[in-house]
Amino acid sequence: AGELGGEVVYEGTYRGLLKAKNSLTARYLNGEMEIRVPQKRRKSGKEKIAITGARENNLKNVSVDIPLGMLVCVTGVSGSGKSTLIHDVLYAGIKKMRGEWTGHVGLFKEIAGTENIDDVILVDQSPIGRTPRSNPVTYIKAYDAIRDVFAGTQGAKAKGYGPSHFSFNVPGGRCEVCQGSGTVTVEMQFLADVELTCEDCRGTRFKQEVLGIRYKGKNIHEALELTVSEAILFFKDVKKLVTKLRVLDAVGLGYLRLGQSATTLSGGEAQRVKLASHLAQSTASRTLFIFDEPTTGLHFDDINKLLGAFRALLDNGSSIVVIEHNIDVIKTADHLIDLGPEGGVGGGEVVATGTPEKVADCDASHTGRYLAEVLG
Template identity: 40%
Template structure:
C-alpha cells in the first residue's frame, strides 16, 4: 500500500520546485530529497544561490513568518515572494549565510554564541567576592560596565593638533574637517557667534578664547551676529565633534568625512579598565585566581579545559551548557578564537561557523538547513571538520542544502544539482541531478573541475629579489622573519587562524607601504551604487550622454536630475501596509527603469541610459567601442570574472567575493598592468567555481609576466599549486600557529609534512 505521504506531489520525501524564475533561473523545475545532503553547484553566477537561497529558503521563511500574527510579523525580517510557479514540501528552514556580524563593538563571540550569560551566572554564584547578580558582570549593563569607557574597552577623543591649522583665521577655515568648512552651517555657528575675531589666526587667541572655541558647551553668546539663530546655543568644535561623531556616530557619511574622521579621532585602550570593559567590582571577583575578563580572553581551547576542570554543584547546569557550546566552537575549527573577540571582526566564514553552533545538538528535527558556501575561508584540513558537521545535522533527521564549489563537500553529497552552463543570462538551467559519481561522468565545467588533478607548478619564474618582513608580531605571529619574492606569484596559506592574514594584509603593507591590499572590505553605496560607479565609469558614461544630448550629466543619474519623479530613482514603489508586510512593486511611471522620460529619450548607439545599466561589461564595451578609457576599465571587470554581472546591478546584491574582484578591477583600472605593481589579495577565489579560478589565474600570470608582484592569501589548492612560491603558516591556529612551517615552490610543499602539504599531495594524486 502506498505511503499516504507520497500521494500527489510526494511531499513527504521531496521538496518540489516548479518553474522557478528567480533572478536568472529559466523556469527551473527540480525535486530535492528530504533527509539528505544536497549540494547545489555550478560556475559563479549560474543560478545555484538563486535556487537554493532566493527561492527555496526565501519562500520557506516567508511562509513561516506569515503564520505569525500581524503584530509579530511586522517586527520580523520581511522576505519577498520568489518568482516561482509552484513549490511544495517545505519545512521549517534555517538559512546560515556568510554575512558578517554587524559592526557593533558591544557584540563579541561570547554574546553571539550565548555563552556570555552562562559565564555571568557562574561568576555571580561562585566568584569571590561576588559583584552581585549576573548583570553586574556584563559590560553591556550599567551595573557591570566600566564607567570610563562605558563598556567599550577603548576611549575615543579628538586629536586637536590634527584637526586645527593654527595659522588660519575663522574666515580662512582653520578646522580641517569637512563639516566645518567656511559656508557650512557648523562653521556659521562659530563665525556668527560674535565670540571671536574672524580675521585673527587661532595661534593669536587668548587661552580663554581657545577654550571657548574648542570646549564651550551650551554657551549663550552675549552679542552675536544677527545671522546667529536667536534661540541657539554655542558649542565648541571639540564638543560638537564628540557629540556628533563619537557619542552618536552617524549611520552613514561620505567617504571624505569618513577618512577625515579616521585622521582626527584617536582610539586608545581605556586607562581605567585596561581594555577589559568591566568595572572594578566585576574584575575583582575571581574563580581560582581568574576574573570573567580573564576567562573570555583565553582561547576557546584553553577555556574549555578551565570550565571542564571546575566542579561546582551550585552552577552545574550552566557549566555543562558552557562546556557543550565551547566544544561546539572547537568542533567547527574555532578553538583559536577568544570569547572577547569583537564579532564584527570575524571573517564571513568564521561568522558562518559561529552561527552553526547554535543548531548543533538542537532537539528540533525535520528542519531544512541551507548553507551558502560554508567552506569559504577554510583550509582543506578544516573542511573535513565542516563535512562532519553537515553529516551530524543530516543524521538528526534534517534536510541539508549546501551551495558549494569545494570538491570535498560536493563528493560528500547524497544528491547534486548542477546549474549552468554559464553565468548570468547563459546560466539558470539544470545540467545534472543525481549522485556525485554520476556527475563525474558528465561533460560540464563542474565535472571537469572535479576530475582534473591539480599539478604543482614546476616552471618557476626567475629570482627578481625580495622584500623582508622582519620581527612580525601582529596577533599570534611569533616574531617571524619572512622573505616575499618580487615579480612572482606568491601564495600564503595555512589553516584558519594560523596568522597568514596578520602577516600579509597587516605586517607586509605596514613594513612596505608600496603594497596595495585588495581585501573583502565593505563597499559603500548599497542599492544606489553599482559596478559602473565603483569602476569610476558612471560619470564618464553620463558625459557621453550629455555630449550627445546637450543636457547636463546630472540628467543621466538616477540619484540626481535624471531620477524618475515617482520612485525617486529606485525603480520600485514600496507600500507600507502598517502591520502587514511592505509591498514593493515595479514603478508604473518608469517601469523599473529608474529614470524620467527626458533622460530615457536620449540614445547613444541606439541605447538609453537604462539600457546601459542593464548591459553586461562585454555588451557595453561594444556600445562604447570608440571610448578607449571606458572599454579598458570594462575589460578589467570581465578579466576578474565578473563579465556576467549587469553594470547597473545594485551593489548590495553582490557577494563578498564579487565585491573583492570588483575592487581588484577598479585597482587595475586605476594603475594599469605595468611593471612595479605590488598587490596583496585576500582570498580572491571566494565564491569561485574551479573553472573561474583557472580564468583568474590566467589574469594573475599576465600581471606577473608584465612585472607585477602578487601576494595571495589563499586556501584554494589550485592557486597554491599554480604559485611560484608558497609561504605556509602554522602549524595550527591561534597559539598553535604564527610560525613559518614551509617556504618554497609548490612541488616541494607537496612533499612537506604540513596540513597544506598533505592536502596538496592528495589532490595532485586525484
C-alpha cells in the same frame, strides 16, 4: 552564470556527472579542463619585504621574507597565524609607517624593504558601495564613457543635454523623487525599513525626457540593464569603454548588469570588481596587493579566470600576497610561506618557505602533504 545560467545541466550520481557533456563542472572533474601547474615559476629577485620579530596573537617571534614581483601564497591550517601576520603586521604595519593607519597594529620588531613598493592595497570582500547608485561601472570608472556616448547623440545635442544629464548622482536628468536610486525607503518605526520601487520613475532612475534619448535604439536605463558581456558587443565602437568592460569579463563577472546595485553584490563579487578596477589601470605599478581567501565560493572556472587576472597584475609590475587554503591556487604560486604546524597555541611558526615543490618535501607541513599529491 547570470543570463546564461539558471538551468539544471545535470542531476544524478557522481559517475554520471563525469560523463555530462553540458556541465562545466564535469569537464574539470574528469580532467578535460584543469587549473594547470605553471611550467615555469617566477624566480625571486633582490627586492623583498622583510618582517622581523612578529609577536602578535600566537605568532612566535616570526621573521620571514616576502619576495616582490611574485605570487606569494601564505598557507597553513585555520588558526595558524596567517591573517595576523598579513593583516595585523604586514598591511597595518606598512600603512602605519606611511602615516595612513590609526587602528591597531600587530607587534613586530621591523619591516624592511617598504621602499621597494609604491603602495599596499588590501582587496577584501567589503561592499563597493552602500547605496543603490553605486554599481560595477561607476566603481571601475566606465560610466563616464557611457554618459559621453548618450550626450553625443543628436537627440541629446538638440535638447542641450550634457553628460551630467545621464548621471543619477547629480540633479539634472535624474529622477528627483528617488534622487536617482530607483527606489524609495519607507521607514517603519518598530520594524526594518522597506524599500519600494519609485512610483515616479518606476525604477528607471531618470526623468522621462532623458529616457527619450536613445543610442542604437536603447535609452540610458535600458543600456544599464545590459550585462557586461552584452554591453561589450553593444558598445563595440566605444573602445575606451569596451577596454574596461573586458576587464570585468576577464575576472568572471560578465553576467553582472552594468547598473546592478552594489548592495546586491556578494562579497566575492565585490572583491572581483575591485580587482577589475586595478586591472583597468594600465599604467605600470609597484603596488603590493593583498587578498584574503579570494577563491571562497568560486567554481573551478572562476578560479582559472582569477589566476589569469593575477598574472596580469604581476605582468604590470605589481606583487601579490594571497592567504589561501585552495590547493589549486597554492600549487600555482611562485613562493609559499607555510605557517603552523597546528592552529592556536600549536601554531604561529614558519614551517616552510619556498616553491610549492620545496614545501611539498617538508614532512612537518600539512600543506606540503597535499601539495605532494597534486604535484606528483
